[in-house]
Amino acid sequence: MGSMEEHNTSTVATSTCIVRHVRPAIRSVEADVCVVGSGAAGLSAALESARMGRRTILVDSLPVLGGQAVNSIIGTFCGLFSNGSHGYQFTHGIADQILADLGKEPDALHYQRGPMTTVVYYDEVALSHWVDRTIRASGTTVLLNAVIDRVLVEGRRIRSVEFATRWGRVRVDATGWIDATGDAALVWQAGWACREPANGPVFGTQMVVLENIDEAHQPTREKLSARLAALAGDYGLVRREGLAFVIPGRCIAAMNMTHVETPLDPLAASAATLEGRDQANRAVRFLREQFPRCFGAARVRAYGFPGIRQTRWIVGRQQLTLADVRAGTRFPDAVARTAWPVELHDHGSGHVWQTFAEDHVHYVPLGSLLPEEADNVAAAGRCIDADAAALSSVRVMGPCMATGAAAAHALDLAGTGSVHQIDINELARRVRDNVERTD
Numbered sequence: 001m002g003s004m005e006e007h008n009t010s011t012v013a014t015s016t017c018i019v020r021h022v023r024p025a026i027r028s029v030e031a032d033v034c035v036v037g038s039g040a041a042g043l044s045a046a047l048e049s050a051r052m053g054r055r056t057i058l059v060d061s062l063p064v065l066g067g068q069a070v071n072s073i074i075g076t077f078c079g080l081f082s083n084g085s086h087g088y089q090f091t092h093g094i095a096d097q098i099l100a101d102l103g104k105e106p107d108a109l110h111y112q113r114g115p116m117t118t119v120v121y122y123d124e125v126a127l128s129h130w131v132d133r134t135i136r137a138s139g140t141t142v143l144l145n146a147v148i149d150r151v152l153v154e155g156r157r158i159r160s161v162e163f164a165t166r167w168g169r170v171r172v173d174a175t176g177w178i179d180a181t182g183d184a185a186l187v188w189q190a191g192w193a194c195r196e197p198a199n200g201p202v203f204g205t206q207m208v209v210l211e212n213i214d215e216a217h218q219p220t221r222e223k224l225s226a227r228l229a230a231l232a233g234d235y236g237l238v239r240r241e242g243l244a245f246v247i248p249g250r251c252i253a254a255m256n257m258t259h260v261e262t263p264l265d266p267l268a269a270s271a272a273t274l275e276g277r278d279q280a281n282r283a284v285r286f287l288r289e290q291f292p293r294c295f296g297a298a299r300v301r302a303y304g305f306p307g308i309r310q311t312r313w314i315v316g317r318q319q320l321t322l323a324d325v326r327a328g329t330r331f332p333d334a335v336a337r338t339a340w341p342v343e344l345h346d347h348g349s350g351h352v353w354q355t356f357a358e359d360h361v362h363y364v365p366l367g368s369l370l371p372e373e374a375d376n377v378a379a380a381g382r383c384i385d386a387d388a389a390a391l392s393s394v395r396v397m398g399p400c401m402a403t404g405a406a407a408a409h410a411l412d413l414a415g416t417g418s419v420h421q422i423d424i425n426e427l428a429r430r431v432r433d434n435v436e437r438t439d
């Protein structure tokens with residue numbers, strides 16, 4: 001016995017002395033396509049590229065995949081179905097896979113078919129598992145904890161990007177690049193033009209999962225909003241509307257009741273993160289005290305990562321406008337569609353909410369994914385080019401998935417040429433399900 005203990009101790013105590021080299025060698029990776037950002041848009045782009053046989057690398061500054069869909073605990077897929085209680089599905093591809101696979105798991109999906117449209121509640125843990133296993137099975141190379149540091153641009157092309165990771169630097173050389181960072185971080189750091197909201201910030205939200213909810217006594221949305229409008233000041237709450245939607249059958253609720261600025265300055269962004277969590281705690285106290293039968297015993301189970309809506313986005317070859325959205329303009333190069341309302345969180349106390357008729361559809365043109373100044377870059381998700389109001393209606397996850405897929409196809413068709421000179425008819429053929437299908 002004594003000798004066994006000695007043996008184990010000596011094994012545990014073994015170590016090797018290492019010293020940092022003055023200039024450690026940079027790790028380098030080559031790919032056909034590099035997707036930066038692994039939210040709904042980046043995942044869709046990476047999976048589509050990999051499916052086409054392209055060597056794909058997916059990079060994210062977080063330690064886990066899934067962007068806001070997983071890590072900010074968004075909780076529902078919106079903009080995925082046409083209006084009315086039984087609308088058809090607007091976006092396919094990755095959305096079909098998610099709905100089919102999570103649909104087989106107990107309580108991982110719930111279709112809420114309201115009078116306005118269908119939204120799909122999802123379990124973010126189940127989605128996270130799905131993302132991990134699907135990306136691994138696709139053969140995509142993954143680089144996590146990696147923030148864009150230097151972008152090497154030659155003329156109208158990005159040649160390589162150096163990422164700083166917690167384990168050292170990595171250089172990626174790729175033929176094509178997809179900016180799915182939400183903040184247009186890749187295009188910005190390449191030195192190309194971007195846009196910011198002109199009339200002040202678009203607010204984000206600190207999402208929270210509450211457990212110990214009594215689902216049977218859930219207040220109506222109208223009652224909650226009226227009480228919040230009357231008492232927000234007493235609880236130090238900025239936002240005077242919002243919702244805490246109970247996830248059916250799971251005794252938990254997702255609380256979306258805060259409004260926090262999401263600046264791009266590092267110190268201001270960090271301070272805003274703490275402010276968001278404090279605001280969320282005040283909102284929890286409001287719910288517990290004002291609706292004790294439902295929320296009296298509620299506890300915070302998890303804080304999402306800061307929820308960011310609209311910060312900075314690309315200047316594209318074409319900007320989608322609110323007039324286009326309202327008119328449902330059908331662009332010749334349409335690559336995505338939705339009927340989600342204008343949902344602009346442009347003031348602290350609330351947000352603009354403009355819904356559309358049951359037969360309404362609005363479209364996203366390829367031109368709004370393509371930075372004017374670049375030949376081998378496409379944007380996807382919430383950093384495509386649209387005016388602030390139009391963007392608020394196409395940044396939900398349904399259209400984000402569609403623009404991700406379209407970005408992958410645009411780069412595939414461009415090869416070593418320019419995304420501005422691809423065969424538009426062939427692109428339309430490839431993305432037809434996301435633009436025309438109505439079953």
Ligand SMILES: Cc1cc2nc3c(=O)[nH]c(=O)nc-3n(C[C@H](O)[C@H](O)[C@H](O)COP(=O)(O)OP(=O)(O)OC[C@H]3O[C@@H](n4cnc5c(N)ncnc54)[C@H](O)[C@@H]3O)c2cc1C
Nearest residue numbers: 037039040041061067068078148182205307308381382397
């Ligand atoms: C509070 C809130 C509630 C919402 N509710 C809904 C809803 O119910 N339904 C719905 O469909 N949509 C909702 N939305 C909108 C939707 O969640 C987002 O717009 C959508 O998820 C954006 O997806 P994305 O892939 O474009 O970006 P994101 O999910 O933001 O992914 C971007 C990724 O890029 C990475 N990244 C950023 N910068 C860098 C960098 N410099 N280097 C490396 N990586 C970087 C980030 O870490 C992140 O993972 C909500 C948004 C918020 C904020």
